[in-house]
Amino acid sequence: MEWLGLQFVTELPQSGQVILDCTHNPLLVLVAYLVACAASFATLDMAERVGHAEDPGSQRVWRWIGATCLAGGIWAMHFIAMLAFQAPLEIHYELATTLFSLVIALLASWLAMHTLSVPQPSLMQYLKTAIVIGLGIAGMHYVGMAAMHSVATAYYQPLLFCLSIVIAIGASFAALWVAGYLREGSGRFHQLLKYTAAVILGAGIISMHFTGMAALHLVVPEGAVPPLSGETNYLQLGLTVALIILLILGSAISAALADKKLQNKEQDLRRVNALLGQLDQARMSLQQVANYDALTNLINRRGFNQIFAEKLSQKTSEGGMLAVMFLDIDHFKRINDSLGHDAGDALLKVIANHIKGSVRSHEDVVARFGGDEFCILISLREREEARNMAQRIMLKMKEPIELAGRRMVMTTSIGISLFPDDGTTCEELLKHADLALYQSKGAGRNGLHFFSANMKTRASLELQLEEELRQALREENGLTLYYQPIFELKTGRVTKLEALIRWQHPVHGLLAPDRFIAIAETNGLIAELDNWVLRRACTDLGELTRHGCNDLKIAWNCSPLNLAREELADEIESALRSAGVAPERLELEVTENALMGNIANTLVLLRQIRALGVSLSIDDFGTGYSSLAYLKRLPLNTLKIDRSFILDIPTATADMEIVQAIIVMAHTLHLQVVTEGVESLEQYEFLERSGCDFIQGYLLSRPVPLDELRPVLEEINQRKHSHAVNPLSLARGTFVPVSLDPSAKSPAPHAGASIVRPIR
Numbered sequence: 001m002e003w004l005g006l007q008f009v010t011e012l013p014q015s016g017q018v019i020l021d022c023t024h025n026p027l028l029v030l031v032a033y034l035v036a037c038a039a040s041f042a043t044l045d046m047a048e049r050v051g052h053a054e055d056p057g058s059q060r061v062w063r064w065i066g067a068t069c070l071a072g073g074i075w076a077m078h079f080i081a082m083l084a085f086q087a088p089l090e091i092h093y094e095l096a097t098t099l100f101s102l103v104i105a106l107l108a109s110w111l112a113m114h115t116l117s118v119p120q121p122s123l124m125q126y127l128k129t130a131i132v133i134g135l136g137i138a139g140m141h142y143v144g145m146a147a148m149h150s151v152a153t154a155y156y157q158p159l160l161f162c163l164s165i166v167i168a169i170g171a172s173f174a175a176l177w178v179a180g181y182l183r184e185g186s187g188r189f190h191q192l193l194k195y196t197a198a199v200i201l202g203a204g205i206i207s208m209h210f211t212g213m214a215a216l217h218l219v220v221p222e223g224a225v226p227p228l229s230g231e232t233n234y235l236q237l238g239l240t241v242a243l244i245i246l247l248i249l250g251s252a253i254s255a256a257l258a259d260k261k262l263q264n265k266e267q268d269l270r271r272v273n274a275l276l277g278q279l280d281q282a283r284m285s286l287q288q289v290a291n292y293d294a295l296t297n298l299i300n301r302r303g304f305n306q307i308f309a310e311k312l313s314q315k316t317s318e319g320g321m322l323a324v325m326f327l328d329i330d331h332f333k334r335i336n337d338s339l340g341h342d343a344g345d346a347l348l349k350v351i352a353n354h355i356k357g358s359v360r361s362h363e364d365v366v367a368r369f370g371g372d373e374f375c376i377l378i379s380l381r382e383r384e385e386a387r388n389m390a391q392r393i394m395l396k397m398k399e400p401i402e403l404a405g406r407r408m409v410m411t412t413s414i415g416i417s418l419f420p421d422d423g424t425t426c427e428e429l430l431k432h433a434d435l436a437l438y439q440s441k442g443a444g445r446n447g448l449h450f451f452s453a454n455m456k457t458r459a460s461l462e463l464q465l466e467e468e469l470r471q472a473l474r475e476e477n478g479l480t481l482y483y484q485p486i487f488e489l490k491t492g493r494v495t496k497l498e499a500l501i502r503w504q505h506p507v508h509g510l511l512a513p514d515r516f517i518a519i520a521e522t523n524g525l526i527a528e529l530d531n532w533v534l535r536r537a538c539t540d541l542g543e544l545t546r547h548g549c550n551d552l553k554i555a556w557n558c559s560p561l562n563l564a565r566e567e568l569a570d571e572i573e574s575a576l577r578s579a580g581v582a583p584e585r586l587e588l589e590v591t592e593n594a595l596m597g598n599i600a601n602t603l604v605l606l607r608q609i610r611a612l613g614v615s616l617s618i619d620d621f622g623t624g625y626s627s628l629a630y631l632k633r634l635p636l637n638t639l640k641i642d643r644s645f646i647l648d649i650p651t652a653t654a655d656m657e658i659v660q661a662i663i664v665m666a667h668t669l670h671l672q673v674v675t676e677g678v679e680s681l682e683q684y685e686f687l688e689r690s691g692c693d694f695i696q697g698y699l700l701s702r703p704v705p706l707d708e709l710r711p712v713l714e715e716i717n718q719r720k721h722s723h724a725v726n727p728l729s730l731a732r733g734t735f736v737p738v739s740l741d742p743s744a745k746s747p748a749p750h751a752g753a754s755i756v757r758p759i760r
Ligand code: C2E
Pocket: 484, 499, 500, 501, 512, 513, 514, 517, 530, 533, 557, 558, 559, 589, 619, 620, 676, 677, 678, 679, 696, 697, 698, 699, 703, 744, 745, 746
């Protein structure tokens, strides 16, 4: 049977014919195998490249390089293997058919590379392509064999022929599958796998060839074998071809390697770029967090300082003026305390917008330094511009704000320092603006102040006072207690005393508490100071008891800051115990705002103090934000109406009505009422008529030191007894307020001691 020029026989002709004894040159066979392995390796490499190529253009290039490598490799292998074929007769190869076999190899290889470009080919796809490629390779082989011309007739054994085709298909399938598998991955193991696969595939390809060769029998008629004409150096030719193809394959592999490295570098570069981008973003958001205030979106102190430093150096070199403006919202804490922190935050946002709306948007810098403290930096030509802007802000601030269902009007205190007049460094200018702000607050708030040199003197005096107060507390030297009688209207006797601290300063003389309580509070000395007062008051009470004042109570003032300390109850108990005084004789005075500040915690502490037997009094009532609901919950005994309600009585009828209402309310809540600051007989009469329980004020006596107290008490109590029927008629005629404390601004007469008020 003849097919495509190939003779297929099951049995060779028996007579008159000679089967030629053909052999193979082992060296060239080995070289052919090596070429097949190299081609396989190159193909796997190219398939990997195709898989990793990022654009269709380079994918196409690698596909073609891969196809050329595979086709060239297989074809060269075939060529070398044919050179290894040694038959005892002269053989010629027809060029056209040989080249045609190369085209077939190229087509099959292109198909292989094409299948490998598909991202994830299915098994069926692999199989179909493997069949086509296998047939292609076999086609190439047998077409190549057909190009062989000699006197002999080529007979093929069908079984081996078929086997060679099956091997070609099998090898193709293996090649495709391994290449597909090896497309992803990297590292040594991957490389080793690729070498192994190349060796096996090479074996597959060469097996196909030699199975095909085994199927071949060259048969010549007897005596027809012509003598071989000269020696043909097949070995040299084979080696040359091998060298050429290996060089080509090597170049392709090197190119693939270089491309891989380049691609890795590009990917690394892209990754680094992406990382740098992320880093940049992180840095920017960090900067945002670091330099901006999250609540108001204004820059914070840090951001402000940066801009300030830049502007300052610019103004220093180019000339020009700058103003630093410190703003503090008046009584902001009350909002936080009474309406909660959320309302406080909402208010801060509105205020921030008010401020932003009042400045020139581009040139001026508005910052929030924390809490209710804002700072503005403005470039200006003259001082008055700063004043105008500050006034604009103050005006804007007075616009009513809706908050938590209430309409409220806020005011602000402002301090201004100017460059270059008030300082040349950021630190100096900020400090001076702060001092000016302090001045504004001290002057009753809702105002603005420019820095002036004497503020600095004042500030350093404060600093010195702080140090001296620390020392006075440490050495228990200079601090002293004055006592002001509290007169009970029902009994007509002084039944309570209020302990009021004084400081006998070596240089400034006798200082009133308003000169140093705030210093103690801001510098962490207040607990120690109040504790000293408590112990001294208890000791003095013990002393008074020994002199017969058995029913006197002492009211003791406690700072709001001290009320936040859990150990306060223990300290009170210990002071009472060591002085041997009954707790019922001590009354704790706490201001209204201190109580309302942190009601939950305060309540626990107050209950502990009440449990000791100590009475509780709410001081300065009417100046804060008390809520009736809270008042009811607090374990109070006494309510002290603030002096400001008494001041204009009897002229201010509204105040009189308020005082009467407070007395009624207090009695409803079972609280006794003390009215402080009573200076005139009219006030006294009005309060008595209104049902007030206790009177305290200069009308009766100013605060006096302990050693001058007893005569004062005796005098007040005695007058009552000598005019038992109507103490008021007594007061009208003969009551002379006893005053030993000349610190008061009241025109009331006083005796003896002098109190110096040098600072203020
Ligand atoms: P406060 O508790 O409201 O004390 C009443 C203040 O009113 C006292 O001033 C007293 O001298 C003054 N005063 C009494 N009657 C009259 C009057 O008829 N007219 C006028 N104009 N004033 C009168 P002082 O002693 O200067 O105390 C001022 C504030 O200092 C006190 O106000 C209290 O809040 C605080 N303070 C006094 N001693 C202490 C203390 O030991 N610890 C603490 N934390 N604060 C104290």
